Amino acid sequence: MKQILLTFFLGFFCLCGLNVSAKDFTLTIIRTSENIGSTTGELFINGNFVCHTLELPWQNNASYISSIPAGTYTARIRYDKKDQWRVQLNNVPNRSGVQLHIGNYPSQIQGCVLVGDEVYNKENRIAGSEIAFNRLRSEFYGTTGEPISSPDVDIKVEIKYTVARTKFINEYNVEWEYAKDDIWLYGPERLVNNEYKRDLKFIYIKYRGPNTYYRFPIHGGIWEYASKKDGPWDSAEVYYRREN
Template sequence: MHKKSVTIVRVDHGLDGTFGRMFLPGGTDRVSAEPPWKDNRTDVSCIPPGKYECEINESPHFGLCPEVLSVPGRTHVRMHAGNWAGDEAAGRRSDSEACILPGLRFATLKGQPAVSSSRAALAELMSAVSDGDPRPGVRFDLEIIDATGEAGKEWDNGTR
């Protein structure tokens, strides 16, 4: 069994979050939300664009979900269910402390841009990367491409 791959292409960013198109193994096209770029700061920023390995494991807070490994200067970055990823310091709603929230589609919920049906999208993601058997220890590759030209631009110096 070869390792699966997920690609996120970030397409929009602002105080309401960093939004992307998420392509699952097999070509399924979903969406994602992450917090705005804040210089890769723990708990408030999306992570730098680049290539990462992920592993499904048990989170004390979110249950079984993927963890993004080897993020520079960061730990416990996960892909978990949630709707909003806005800048809380600017008064926006957020279900993410620097994590990636998968969704079936973009939506506006309670007046703020978000992703919808996140639990269903997370289940789809977990199934797609694990050949239908999501379990601890399953690993897959994640590539994050920033098409906005904003988030993590100083990381685009050939070191990743």
């Protein structure tokens, strides 16, 4: 009888284990802009866009001055820092203590990744960091309130590059291409225009002509123009697509 009960309970727990096994919590950092003083990008959680990122520029993975190599890393949560919650990457080649956390400038990191809601490439700066970080934390726990337990998840961080935010082409095949810092090159003449901000929806560009501003939707849609830096914005007729 004991053997039968033991077999039953072992089978029961094995079946239950199929239902409560750890789920994947995948953070994907897509580096979109390489600048002289920083690398900026976008962070997705399980495929959903959450915020922007800021890292050091790529310097061949040199300690303290370079971003880390692109690739896929396992990660864990650390609770022992001042902010009491950080995502730390495991087994980064020749680096240690690489984490996602709050901050605004490359001078605050030595290989870590900062998160934020606004990017200023010219200034090598990210803003709205605490708000973005709290949203990241809420996504992990599945609640905006104070969590009562830590979820059983396998954390994975993917870091990759894309040209999807560095090139836009209209229906006439006229191209906008990101160069570096805040510079966008327009048309076959490669005319210089200046980006002044990115938020969660748009990339904002000051056109080289007087009193003309554009904003391109980050994830596809109609570009808009205005005569003032902060709008009001009017929709243009030409649809811009991102190069993939």
